Amino acid sequence: MSVTMQEMINFHLTGRRGVDDTANGPGPDICPALLMPYRQLSELRYDFPLVLIDSPANPAFADSLTGICNRMLRDIAPEGNAGEQLRQHVLQLEKRMRELVIDGHDESLSQLWKRAEKSLLAECEEAEAELKRNSLATARFALKTDGVVVNCDAQLSSRLLQHAFRRTEASRTSQSVEKIESLIIRLRNILKVDDLKHSNSESPQTLKKNLGKRYKDSFDFDMMSELLDDATPQNRLPSQRRNRIQAALATLESQQFFVPATAARNKRGSGQYEFIVDDLSVALKAYDERLPQMAEVIRAISIAELECDNAYREEKHSSYFDLFSAQALAPEDLEVFPSYLICLHESELRALDIARLMEVVSSDLPMKILLQVSDALTHQSAQSFTAPGNAFVVQSTSSNLYRQSKAIKKGLEFNGPAVFSIFAPIEALTTETPAYLVAAAAMESRVFPAFSYDPGAGAGLADRFDISSNPKVASDWPHREFSYEDDELQMIVEDCAFTAADFAIIDEKYSEHFAFAPKETWSDDMLQVSDYLALTDVETIEKVPYLTAVDGDNVLRRFVVDDGLIRIVRRCRERWHALQELGGVNNSYASAALANVPVAEPVTEPAPVTKEAVAAPVETTVEVVDKAEAEETPEIASDDPYIDTPRCTTCDECTNRNDRMFAYDENKQAYIKDPDAGTFRQLVEAAEECQVAIIHPGKPRNTDEPGLDELIKRAEPFMA
Amino acid sequence: MTARATEILRRAGAEQHSLEDYAGCVPRWCTGCGDNAILAAVQKVCREEQLPLEKIVFVSGIGCSSRFPHYMGTYGFHGLHGRALPVAEGIKMRRPDLHVFVNTGDGDCCSIGAAHWVHATRYNMNMTVMMHDNNIYGLTKNQASPTSPMGTRSNTTPRGSVLEPFDPLQATLGFSNLSFVAQVPDWIPELLFQVIHEAHKHRGFSFIRILQRCPEFQANRWEPCMQDPASVRILTHENGVKLSPTLARAYKNNQEHDPSDLVEARRIVGTSEEIPVGIIYRNPDVPCYEDMRKPDRLYTPDHVKSGLEEELDKFTIWPRD
Structure with missing residues (x-):
């Protein structure tokens, strides 16, 4: 050696x-x-940069630039040589946009497109520039997506999660927003109608004002006022009901949980609560403080719903609503309110924060926690957050966020806590390797494997855990x-x-x-x-x-x-x-x-099915059915008249003949109410006229009735 | 979204509706008319579902069947000949919260209103459509309708009708966007109730052809079928009609038919010698037009006003500066 x-x-x-x-x-x-x-990322086509999609019409909250370009080219570039030039030009533009993003340009896709196009055309000679300009104009026309373009950097997880959270919450709470707006309109309408009944609304001055100056000499407004006053209903809303409606309306109008759709479209919405914070204790405090107001909103919604349907019963409902408080809120009531997004850095967490974090994941609170991890080798695995079993957990590297977008969406939509543990390297601490590659290497090397844990995905852990986005999982x-x-x-x-x-x-x-x-x-x-x-x-x-x-x-x-x-x-x-x-x-x-499974015994052939073997159970079944039928069918004496009521088609034939003898039951089907309320002749004739032949006349009850012999003969076909 | 408290209080204060609550005027149909049976079955469906009276609308065209809305203690619209479906569509579009029922006859639906029927099927709006098919114009006293059997002698065909009758089932099974098709005779009450009930529960355009007796002008039309239960083939399935033991004893001619199988549905309707009854086709996945065209925003007074202003401004002549 x-x-x-x-x-x-x-x-x-x-x-x-x-x-x-x-x-x-x-x-x-x-x-x-x-x-x-x-190593040379700008030369490659991969998931990044991402476009954070603004349009609510698009169900995805993010799309990759490469994906957008691919789909666009599929739509607009003819196959084969005819579309080759267009494809080349768009791919060159895509590469330039990627370079600009890597250089730090942070803007929307449409702005980035313009910048990249300008830069690309500036490098070409006039003839080539003209060709490119035409190709890119065609492509730009086909561009249906817009939104901020983001690269895989240290801020990605925070930007992406915040964007996805806003999109998800807007969609999730849209029903509540619409409900509140609709209730406000309906409550206002109730009050408006009541106001119109007020005599002031029919005063000559008001009428003159409403009709406008042009007709001021055409009408006798004093007379019109008198006529209208006589014609208008005088039943005003009881003052208690009016006060109740006004109070509910005031609560709904002043609530700060939901941004009204009109305000959102007009980019207003100031005065609304903030639901994205960077401190867990702030979120928990806000939740606790807002709980009584949440109860007030639910109470107002409930009162408004009952009032709008004219279903509010003071004697029954008022005492209930007097006692209604946060304690009465059911989980389904809480689900309609916005969730909270808390953006945390693992390196900044103190022991108290970690304890609070575990408390949240063990609860049912609607807290979505983004845990940004910058040191993959020493991080605490997000697996620990799955222990309580009721939190949705996603662990991923920033490079894999686009691939995990479905799990992220599901986690944000989940009714309960969710933790998103995302590794994103701090660029200053790494070598010359791009942040995307560092993050990708963390996942590839099992240092920071990706997984999602969905508590609602099934009873078994294997159903709930999904590790499929890791390479070579076996x-x-x-x-x-x-x-x-x-x-x-x-x-x-x-x-x-x-x-x-x-x-x-x-x-x-x-x-x-x-x-x-x-x-x-x-x-x-x-x-x-x-x-x-x-x-x-x-x-x-x-x-x-x-x-x-x-x-x-x-x-x-x-x-x-x-x-x-x-x-x-x-x-x-x-x-x-x-x-x-x-x-x-x-x-x-x-x-x-x-390993403990014994060697399987050779499978024995099932005994051949013999006629005898089959016959025996069938006999038993028939016997059972017959017995059951015998139990079901009520015994009727053949002498008494009866109607096979379930088969009655409600045609009125028999009831029109004698409504004291024949009547309808609670299902509007005929039965014999009183066989002595008519003659045997009426019974026989009703049986003959009944289109579905369900009247059975029985035997005559009055033996002195004339023509009985003939009637008994006519009744015979209906005696079965 | 409804507050949980509202649901609890509504349920606690809800009145139980009886069959009488759903009854309107006294029916003026002929004694023995199958419409009476349909009315009873529909009232039973309403009672079974405990539908709030103020949330039900019956819409009809013209004909014996179209007197239906008068006999229900609910909202109703007795409209123009053949125009029941467009009215019902308008109601459903504006008030999707209402339970919309349509009563139309063979003349009303298959003749003057046929075009509306084709497109109403295609629109697939959530409503229950009952076509009372008595094979004759009864209200106007005996004229041949599109479904009258060949040879029907009537005021308009005194020597007997010469055309093969129109088959509403074969026609409807060929329309686009089909969602629910059933056929049921009015003289088997249990089946009639079950089919109308299933049609009402189905979300989409539920079309039921009801074979209806007319004792005045087609007195013998269904007589053989009523006397011979074997002439009726009941299509059963776990997603369709289920026979009670009582009904199974009387009607032994049954066939298992999966209502999701459109090809088999067409084969049964086109080739069966007996009358197929039950749910012939059902596809709950066809989207409803009212859902597709639901406005993406609430029509607030401000929104309506600004829209009107915008439209009117297009015609305004602005003074020169």
């Missing part, structure tokens, strides 16, 4: 480089090998092929795993955990981190783990990883295993149960 190898083992075990050894830490231009092809680490040229310019292809160590090398904070291994020291005792982690403790003796990276000159480098970082990597893997199990992958209970 060479001395240099010993130094590397020393570094690996102690985490300290020797005084005169050759090992150095990674520089700012170092990039994990598998990330190298993605593996410890995602493996990819990495190809490079060796000294002889031959292509080498290696299978590389992307581990937590790959993520750590990007962050300068963890550079001390790496030591550069010059090429001359490379040997078989150096193992890739993933291979090293697969060994037992004994097998790792005399071995060192390394990481493959590429420097700013695209030269392949190896870095030895110290044991401290290896422990962190192991912890990430264990956390990932726990998450896998919750998400239904590699379930340890299922594996144990499967």
